[in-house]
Amino acid sequence: xxxxxxxxxxxxxxxxxxxxxxxxxxxxxxxxxxxxxxxxxxxxxxxxxxxxxxxxxxxxxxxxxxxxxxxxxxxxxxxxxxxxxxxxxxxxxxxxxxxxxxxxxxxxxxxxxxxxxxxxxxxxxxx
Amino acid sequence: xxxxxxxxxxxxxxxxxxxxxxxxxxxxxxxxxxxxxxxxxxxxxxxxxxxxxxxxxxxxxxxxxxxxxxxxxxxxxxxxxxxxxxxxxxxxxxxxxxxxxxxxxxxxxxxxxxxxxxxxxxxxxxx
DNA sequence: CTAAAACCTCACATTGACGTCAGAGGCAAG
DNA sequence: CTTGCCTCTGACGTCAATGTGAGGTTTTAG
Numbered sequence: 001x002x003x004x005x006x007x008x009x010x011x012x013x014x015x016x017x018x019x020x021x022x023x024x025x026x027x028x029x030x031x032x033x034x035x036x037x038x039x040x041x042x043x044x045x046x047x048x049x050x051x052x053x054x055x056x057x058x059x060x061x062x063x064x065x066x067x068x069x070x071x072x073x074x075x076x077x078x079x080x081x082x083x084x085x086x087x088x089x090x091x092x093x094x095x096x097x098x099x100x101x102x103x104x105x106x107x108x109x110x111x112x113x114x115x116x117x118x119x120x121x122x123x124x125x126x127x
Numbered sequence: 128x129x130x131x132x133x134x135x136x137x138x139x140x141x142x143x144x145x146x147x148x149x150x151x152x153x154x155x156x157x158x159x160x161x162x163x164x165x166x167x168x169x170x171x172x173x174x175x176x177x178x179x180x181x182x183x184x185x186x187x188x189x190x191x192x193x194x195x196x197x198x199x200x201x202x203x204x205x206x207x208x209x210x211x212x213x214x215x216x217x218x219x220x221x222x223x224x225x226x227x228x229x230x231x232x233x234x235x236x237x238x239x240x241x242x243x244x245x246x247x248x249x250x251x252x253x254x
Numbered sequence: 255c256t257a258a259a260a261c262c263t264c265a266c267a268t269t270g271a272c273g274t275c276a277g278a279g280g281c282a283a284g
Numbered sequence: 285c286t287t288g289c290c291t292c293t294g295a296c297g298t299c300a301a302t303g304t305g306a307g308g309t310t311t312t313a314g
Contacts (some may be wrong), residue, residue, distance in 0.1 A: 060312095
């Protein structure tokens with residue numbers, strides 16, 4: 001398929017697909033006239049990239065993981081595994097922080113609600 | 128206290144503190160010569176701002192919450208409550224997504240580990 | 255064959271939360 | 285008084301992912 005179809009299937013912009021290639025996250029074959037062509041697996045690949053972006057990984061970091069995704073071998077899985085473990089830990093910490101923040105937000109909401117009900121004390125800064 | 132002390136106590140840069148003021152997130156009294164002075168509560172305030180930033184809220188959004196944090200009243204808590212509920216939901220969704228991504232990362236790691244152990248099949252793109 | 259739609263490269267613009275630098279003034283200690 | 289650190293304003297730089305537009309080629313549909 002060509003770039004437009006890939007983009008719409010994966011739900012991203014054409015610009016993004018070109019950017020991923022520019023960053024070395026995605027490869028394509030070129031027609032004689034220079035147009036990019038992709039196989040179906042590229043859709044999954046783009047989805048994977050999106051997921052990693054959503055997790056807060058940068059292009060740089062995703063690149064480090066790709067050798068293992070593409071062609072796992074004893075050599076590349078060593079460093080990639082380390083990297084993945086590292087990112088996994090970061091994610092876990094991040095998730096915990098977000099949960100704490102959500103709790104803080106809940107606390108603020110509770111205070112505001114209480115205030116609305118019986119015009120109580122000032123709402124302390126969230127903790 | 129002056130800006131440098133606030134910044135180091137709150138663990139942010141001086142630049143950030145000025146930026147928060149510029150965005151209307153933080154206020155200061157000024158000495159005759161124009162230097163900013165803060166009370167101890169500013170430290171908590173900065174911590175709160177940081178927490179909200181970490182939760183992915185923008186300055187714009189944090190501003191909408193502040194009236195309720197500063198001086199809760201029936202009028203402002205209405206809109207702020209709505210906003211908080213909205214952000215709370217967004218946070219919940221985001222957390223769920225991150226958990227799914229972490230699971231995907233775990234899957235990749237398991238595959239890579241299995242590969243290392245008995246040189247198995249190719250590692251499929253993460254799902 | 256022709257017009258529309260999709261594609262190409264190149265390159266500048268955008269957004270947000272800052273970093274950083276310049277040039278000037280403020281303030282406590284020796 | 286002066287040395288040195290802190291602060292001020294203002295403005296430009298950064299980074300990452302993507303938007304956007306120019307100017308030109310290719311593919312597709314009628």
